[in-house]
Amino acid sequence: MDPSELGPIPPDQMKATRTPGYWRLVGGRILADRVTLVCLALLALIVASAVFADLLAPLDPLKTSMVKRLKPIGTPGFLLGTDELGRDILSRLLFGGRMSLLMGIWPVANALVVGGLLGIVAGFFGGRVNMLIMRTVDVFYAFPSVLLAVAISGALGSGMKNAIVALTIVFVPPLVRIAETVTTQVRSLDFVEAARASGAGSPTIIRVHLLPNVMGPILVYASGLISVSIILASGLSFLGLGVEPPQAEWGLMLNTLRQAIYVQPWVAVLPGLMIFVTSICCNLASDGLRNAMEIKQ
């Protein structure tokens, strides 16, 4: 039947169908949350400064100078001083952000795909598949995260690629767990049953009915892991297991500047401060996102 045959829709009914969408609601809540806004703005600034490091950095981050070693903060030409090889700290912090952010986000993104998929499969199919996946995950939970990251990248050897592999393995188990929990909840809802009754196969149900409903909580959880990942990734580089010299990365900079704490303590502190600020902003932004996405009854 053509809907127009029913005549014009009364205005009050039209109003009722025009409730703001979920995502507009979430957006509105974020805009009203000052802490989250400030954190998002700071994060945008940090990301932009890393992306445009080429344009912003006053000097070559790799250029060493034996005569200009360990200059204090505020030295003309070296706004934030120089490191133990005479390289400009400001330039290295800008370029270092690239590596640190990349190593913070990449493993979480990898784990989101792998862990999310495994968790959805475990939650959706249940039974033996669930057993197999979840018991394997339990084994990984027997390792404190720092230990697991160090163990894997230690066995594989240093280097950025190995560190990313190690961190991915660290973040897969928690993502499997959250994805499994959420999927198990959604799977038992009526609309999934209805889809199955109407003849939809498992792949269709997962793609059309499950994914849109489970992605939110999984993404929020993953966003909370980014700060952990940045701290852990820089920690690996700090130990000499991640990014290799002479590349600039915040954790690695901390490592090499450690010998300089008796000469220029406040210069040596700067890379860690960057990690700290980035990590706090990620945590607060993730909290804000979770609050904004919460479905209040």
Place this chain on the structure above:
Amino acid sequence: MLTYLIRRVLYAVPIALGVTLLVFTLLHLAPGDPVNAVAGPDAPAEVVEQLRRAYGFDRPLPMQYLLFLWRILGGDLGVSVATGRPVAGELAQAFSNTLVLALGAALVGFVAGVALGGVAGRHKGTAIDHLATVVSLIGVSVPHYWLGMVMVIVLAVEANLLPAMGMGSGGLELLRHAVLPVLTMAVIPTGIVARSVRAAVGETLEREFVQALRAKGLGRGAVLRHVVRNVSPTIVAVLGLQLGYLLGGSILIETVFSWPGTGFLLNEAIFKRDLPVLQGIILMLALFFVLLNLLVDVAQAALDPRMRRA
């Protein structure tokens, strides 16, 4: 309780087996022939061949794993490539050193976290509550290896109050050396314990039984006792996990403070490619973590009969 205990122990067995399998795999993840890793780069060919047979590397992998398992059960973790001494002996000393730091940090974290979180949960919206929120945020956001450096700069280099590295030689010196690493490590558990206790206390105070207790005229102290009893399983669980994380995650702090514990040993083992030591440390710390989780669950069940049904 007994059935719960048996069930929980049985659950830990496959996990522990999984841990050994994972650690066994680690050795084979390492690039190159595992024998070379065990023998070292300069070993003559016949020694390599001898070791290959001694370690059973010439046998199929499943057999190798069973052999590995058998040796672990006998307490044999192999021999360090760097020092030639048994791994188990080297580990014991390092582990006791790490335990000093981890227990110290757990104690500080427990006292500070429970005090802060307890008061914050009782008085929501006050200055103390905001302080607890900030401390929790710092606990989960701070790169503690950097915090360690800042502590060294402020308290050791600038103020010259405390030693910056090493362990000292027992007694008061040990205590002085332990202050900075313990305080640094304590930041994470303080924040996390404070957050959990704050949430648990706040939640418990809103439950009906607390109103009932107050309504029947119980004094503050008596109500508090009921609240503590209800919150204690949460605290035990959080603290147990944190102790495990402190023990397993001590590598960064021990590197900053040159503290001769398991983390320091692990760091050395990685860069000397001393794989038996690497394997031994990870195996021991992970198995200890499994045991700790078991103890936490049992303690929780002892404190809260409802948990026994789970």
